[in-house]
Amino acid sequence: MRCTIEKGKTLLVDGPACVKMISGAAEVLGAEVKPEMRIVIRQGKRLPFEAVAGFEAELSMGEGASCAEKATSAIPTSWRRAVETILSAEEKNTVLILGGVDSGKNGFCIYLANSALKKNRRVAVLDCDIGQSDLGPPGTVNLCFIEKPFTDLFTLFPDYSIFIGVTSPSMVVDEVLDATLRLKVEASNLRDADLIIINTDGWIIGDLAVKYKIRLIEAVNPDFVVAIHAGNELDPIISLIGERQVLIVEAPRDVRRRDQRTRRILRGLAYKKHLKEAKIRLFHLDGIRVEGALNLNGGGKKFADKMREILGSEVLHCEERSNSILLIVQRRDLLDWKNVKAAEEEAGKRIILLQKGDERGLLASLEDPAGRMLGIGMIQDIDFKARSVRMITPVSGEVSRIKIGWIRLDSEGNERGLLLEALSMR
Numbered sequence: 001m002r003c004t005i006e007k008g009k010t011l012l013v014d015g016p017a018c019v020k021m022i023s024g025a026a027e028v029l030g031a032e033v034k035p036e037m038r039i040v041i042r043q044g045k046r047l048p049f050e051a052v053a054g055f056e057a058e059l060s061m062g063e064g065a066s067c068a069e070k071a072t073s074a075i076p077t078s079w080r081r082a083v084e085t086i087l088s089a090e091e092k093n094t095v096l097i098l099g100g101v102d103s104g105k106n107g108f109c110i111y112l113a114n115s116a117l118k119k120n121r122r123v124a125v126l127d128c129d130i131g132q133s134d135l136g137p138p139g140t141v142n143l144c145f146i147e148k149p150f151t152d153l154f155t156l157f158p159d160y161s162i163f164i165g166v167t168s169p170s171m172v173v174d175e176v177l178d179a180t181l182r183l184k185v186e187a188s189n190l191r192d193a194d195l196i197i198i199n200t201d202g203w204i205i206g207d208l209a210v211k212y213k214i215r216l217i218e219a220v221n222p223d224f225v226v227a228i229h230a231g232n233e234l235d236p237i238i239s240l241i242g243e244r245q246v247l248i249v250e251a252p253r254d255v256r257r258r259d260q261r262t263r264r265i266l267r268g269l270a271y272k273k274h275l276k277e278a279k280i281r282l283f284h285l286d287g288i289r290v291e292g293a294l295n296l297n298g299g300g301k302k303f304a305d306k307m308r309e310i311l312g313s314e315v316l317h318c319e320e321r322s323n324s325i326l327l328i329v330q331r332r333d334l335l336d337w338k339n340v341k342a343a344e345e346e347a348g349k350r351i352i353l354l355q356k357g358d359e360r361g362l363l364a365s366l367e368d369p370a371g372r373m374l375g376i377g378m379i380q381d382i383d384f385k386a387r388s389v390r391m392i393t394p395v396s397g398e399v400s401r402i403k404i405g406w407i408r409l410d411s412e413g414n415e416r417g418l419l420l421e422a423l424s425m426r
Contacts, residue, residue, distance in 0.1 A: 003067070004056045010070040011049040012254055015041030016062030024055030029075075029107055030114030031149035039151055041065075044266050046256040047151060048074030070254065078249040079108060083115045085247060086224055092194040094184065096217060098237060099228030101202035104255045106134060106153060108228060109199045114149045116195050124193035127153065128180040128216075129201040131167040131267075137274040137376050138167050138267045139363060139407050141179035145191050154273070160186055161373045163365030165292055165405025166418070167267070169201055173212050181219050198222065210236045217241060268414040271363070274376050275413055278394045281377075283402065285387040292404035293362065293419055294326075295319050296382070296389075303347060310343045311335060316356060316384040324350040328384070331355055354419075361408040362419060366393060367401040374399065378409050 002022070005011045011026075013019055019039045026033045026049040033039060033049065041047050043064065049057070050073055059067060086095055095112065099105045109125060116123045123146040127135040134153035136142035142158035150156060162179035169176050180198065187193045198220060203209045214237065217225060225244055227234045230251040238246055258266070290296035296317070303325055304318040313335055317328040325347050329335065332355040344351050362379040377393030389402065406418045 017065040022056040044262040082247040093223040096222035124187040143183040363407040
């Protein structure tokens with residue numbers, strides 16, 4: 001369908017949809033859209049097309065897509081003032097964006113980046129939202145150097161990624177803080193970015209969330225903190241920030257709210273994006289470190305024979321953890337639980353039991369000899385006797401380390417839960 005939007009008005013488009021500009025000009029979050037350009041809007045996403053001089057566009061709408069015309073700008077006045085303040089600073093700056101779930105953090109990040117590009121700033125976006133990352137796959141912290149205007153972080157690929165392996169920051173606070181700080185240093189040192197934009201997750205409610213955000217702010221030491229307020233939910237964090245410059249902006253009225261199902265769909269699209277053109281690879285573990293949710297480099301050998309004897313069953317893998325022992329057996333349902341209790345008493349630790357096949361679908365990071373993440377893979381099978389891992393991955397280069405996460409995917413790349421949800425991630 002075709003639509004004509006007058007100057008000063010805005011067309012809001014909910015995906016899945018594609019907008020082709022026929023004539024005139026529009027802006028999407030600070031990025032100019034000219035005739036013949038096509039902008040794709042993903043399912044679960046909304047983009048505002050602001051008429052700069054009036055425009056006509058062709059809309060292709062998928063199932064569940066919609067559009068609406070608004071008489072006002074989709075960019076709040078407070079956003080424009082905040083961006084003007086940030087970009088008026090001559091020196092290099094780091095900006096950290098705070099806000100709750102669906103508060104408009106991604107939109108502000110894109111608008112600020114596009115506005116900075118117009119002033120020839122060297123821009124880097126650091127995304128530490130491990131639950132809903134648009135840059136990299138979920139469960140990762142990502143850094144991207146921005147070269148040209150864009151309308152969706154999902155259309156970009158990260159220059160550097162650090163694999164965390166879960167989508168909830170509450171489980172891995174220290175790891176996310178360390179990864180974010182490392183990538184901030186990369187942005188400053190490698191490309192000499194003079195504007196680093198740090199996009200954060202929406203976990204802001206509760207004492208643990210407040211402590212996490214304060215630790216994050218202290219770690220990256222931003223010059224500006226942009227607080228996107230939908231009410232007073234950020235007050236506990238803002239009150240503890242101290243002397244830093246805080247720019248309080250409003251949440252857009254027309255921001256799209258997403259339910260858990262939609263958020264899962266978006267994560268599924270992100271996994272598939274980074275598993276595109278994946279092939280099956282077999283990794284022999286001699287010379288490759290395998291760590292994370294499963295550690296396949298030994299450490300539990302002294303317990304393996306004893307566990308086998310007590311359980312009366314073959315133990316395919318055994319690893320000792322700080323407060324537990326992880327065992328992988330052929331069939332968990334065939335074990336006598338009295339023997340499991342006896343094994344716990346013998347070891348003096350809790351026994352965590354998995355069975356062969358539980359490893360299937362686990363998301364993993366593949367790293368090169370320099371420790372750089374090359375990409376992700378999905379485990380198909382682990383041969384514990386032959387010490388090999390079969391994996392679906394687009395990575396083709398030399399791999400020196402595999403870090404296994406707790407996220408499990410099905411054969412189509414959609415989430416199907418976590419491995420060892422009861423196991424402490426620390």
